[in-house]
Amino acid sequence: MRNHFSTCVRKGDFLFGFDERMLTCLEWRTGKVRWKERGFDKGSLILADDHLIVLGEKGKLALVEASPDKCRVKASCQLLGDKCWSAPALADGRLYIRDEEQAICLDVRRK
Numbered sequence: 767m768r769n770h771f772s773t774c775v776r777k778g779d780f781l782f783g784f785d786e787r788m789l790t791c792l793e794w795r796t797g798k799v800r801w802k803e804r805g806f807d808k809g810s811l812i813l814a815d816d817h818l819i820v821l822g823e824k825g826k827l828a829l830v831e832a833s834p835d836k837c838r839v840k841a842s843c844q845l846l847g848d849k850c851w852s853a854p855a856l857a858d859g860r861l862y863i864r865d866e867e868q869a870i871c872l873d874v875r876r877k
Contacts, residue, residue, distance in 0.1 A: 767785045767792070769784055770784065770823075771852065771853065772811065775811060775813040780792065780832075781794045782813070783811065784808055784809050788802040789811075789830070806826055809821055809823055809850070810853035811830075812853055816832050817832055817840070818830040821854050822850065823848070823850050824850065825845055825846030825850050826843070826845075828841065828842035846863060847866070847867065851866075
């Protein structure tokens with residue numbers, strides 16, 4: 767994995783992270799690639815329950831199922847501009863993301 771902005775996250779026997787411009791899942795013990803997905807450029811991610819919260823370097827935010835079987839994007843949207851180089855942060859049901867010029871707080875608590 768050639769991460770740029772954040773390290774990989776581990777869920778069970780699998781690592782999820784960015785290998786250059788590809789969102790990637792691999793078996794952490796063997797290094798075997800399970801899947802790769804384009805569409806985020808370089809980026810960062812965090813693990814929340816059974817999902818990845820992914821922020822691409824050009825402001826695309828996505829919720830991805832943390833599954834080794836297949837990349838399943840549950841939702842995505844373009845929220846920020848260029849140079850999103852910091853990892854998302856999740857605290858008390860609020861998601862914080864930022865680019866070079868602004869920060870956004872999203873209430874992601876269950877209703």
